[in-house]
Amino acid sequence: MSAEDERAALPDPRAHRGRGARLNTGNRFTRLEVELDLEEVSEDDLHVRTRYLDDTSRSAVASNNSPDIGFDVSINPYRGCEHGCAYCYARPTHEYLGFSAGLDFERVILVKRDAAALLERRLRSPNWTPQVIAISGVTDPYQPIERKLKITRSVLEVLARFRNPVGLITKNALVTRDLDVLAEMAAWNGAHVAVSVTTLDEGLRAKLEPRTSTIANRLAAVTRLAEAGVPVGVNVAPIIPGLTDHEVPDILAAVAAAGAQSASYTLLRLPGAVSQVFEEWLETNYPLRKDKVLNRVREAHGGRVADSVFGRRMKGSGEHAERVRDLFHLTCRRLGLNRDRRSLDASAFRVPGSSEQPGLF
Numbered sequence: 001m002s003a004e005d006e007r008a009a010l011p012d013p014r015a016h017r018g019r020g021a022r023l024n025t026g027n028r029f030t031r032l033e034v035e036l037d038l039e040e041v042s043e044d045d046l047h048v049r050t051r052y053l054d055d056t057s058r059s060a061v062a063s064n065n066s067p068d069i070g071f072d073v074s075i076n077p078y079r080g081c082e083h084g085c086a087y088c089y090a091r092p093t094h095e096y097l098g099f100s101a102g103l104d105f106e107r108v109i110l111v112k113r114d115a116a117a118l119l120e121r122r123l124r125s126p127n128w129t130p131q132v133i134a135i136s137g138v139t140d141p142y143q144p145i146e147r148k149l150k151i152t153r154s155v156l157e158v159l160a161r162f163r164n165p166v167g168l169i170t171k172n173a174l175v176t177r178d179l180d181v182l183a184e185m186a187a188w189n190g191a192h193v194a195v196s197v198t199t200l201d202e203g204l205r206a207k208l209e210p211r212t213s214t215i216a217n218r219l220a221a222v223t224r225l226a227e228a229g230v231p232v233g234v235n236v237a238p239i240i241p242g243l244t245d246h247e248v249p250d251i252l253a254a255v256a257a258a259g260a261q262s263a264s265y266t267l268l269r270l271p272g273a274v275s276q277v278f279e280e281w282l283e284t285n286y287p288l289r290k291d292k293v294l295n296r297v298r299e300a301h302g303g304r305v306a307d308s309v310f311g312r313r314m315k316g317s318g319e320h321a322e323r324v325r326d327l328f329h330l331t332c333r334r335l336g337l338n339r340d341r342r343s344l345d346a347s348a349f350r351v352p353g354s355s356e357q358p359g360l361f
Contacts, residue, residue, distance in 0.1 A: 226259030
């Protein structure tokens with residue numbers, strides 16, 4: 001059956017428009033489970049208005065000790081993500097809050113309204129060691145509500161005043177709203193932005209990442225960042241075996257033409273409840289490819305849909321994972337990506353209003 005015939009055989013896409021998940025998975029930390037009957041789920045059920053709850057955490061800066069993550073500290077202005085990416089590895093983090101990794105993850109969003117104030121308090125502490133802060137590492141800092149709340153922008157403004165470098169990753173072209181702050185920081189080598197691109201197929205993007213920016217807008221954002229002097233890279237992530245892996249050369253060519261200087265990638269992994277969400281998404285949208293995709297994911301993760309071993313979990317292992325790796329790096333070399341990757345500079349750190357600057361390192 002052709003791709004066109006396969007699409008024609010799919011259920012009405014309006015049944016889940018705007019949501020990446022159609023179900024609320026069980027929470028591993030609670031005994032009570034509410035199971036939706038997918039045959040009875042209505043469009044109204046899926047389009048329940050997103051709720052925004054205040055996150056009252058007393059700290060904004062989180063530490064990371066994973067050796068295969070490229071940062072040690074990060075800030076997440078939001079927990080949960082309205083972008084609704086069906087594959088999102090962060091979905092299980094919502095279970096720690098008592099919610100589901102399914103629909104709850106994308107329609108119950110915790111917002112850290114005082115993130116900027118908490119960050120400033122941390123940067124003023126004599127115990128703070130100036131270093132790159134990642135925004136955000138878990139959920140997207142430029143999801144739709146950021147347009148109104150401007151929490152991410154307020155965090156950037158604090159970092160700019162303290163001259164503390166930032167590495168930012170997003171799927172949303174809204175990042176260009178903050179070009180003034182990012183360009184100011186880039187002038188002293190204090191900012192880098194990575195834009196995630198999963199596919200160039202807009203139809204697939206709309207199903208897979210329903211509330212993210214269009215691919216055209218993301219590529220335009222790359223161009224605007226580069227033209228403003230902000231170092232910009234692209235994260236081809238996740239590469240989905242059997243669904244998007246054939247697009248790797250075309251994605252890299254498109255982002256290089258848009259002005260990206262660097263590129264990285266991760267291979268799809270489906271930890272915890274993400275596997276249930278993504279398998280249901282495949283069944284709904286690409287039923288004829290479901291087995292092929294899942295089999296290749298398992299092949300790349302030692303027979304499982306996710307591998308937790310550091311150094312292996314992000315890129316996979318085995319023959320197919322090696323082919324993806326070789327194709328990615330060969331294409332980057334051909335396009336001139338990753339030739340000049342400067343480290344961000346924390347030596348310009350200062351405490352505004354302080355007569356004495358702390359020792360930096």
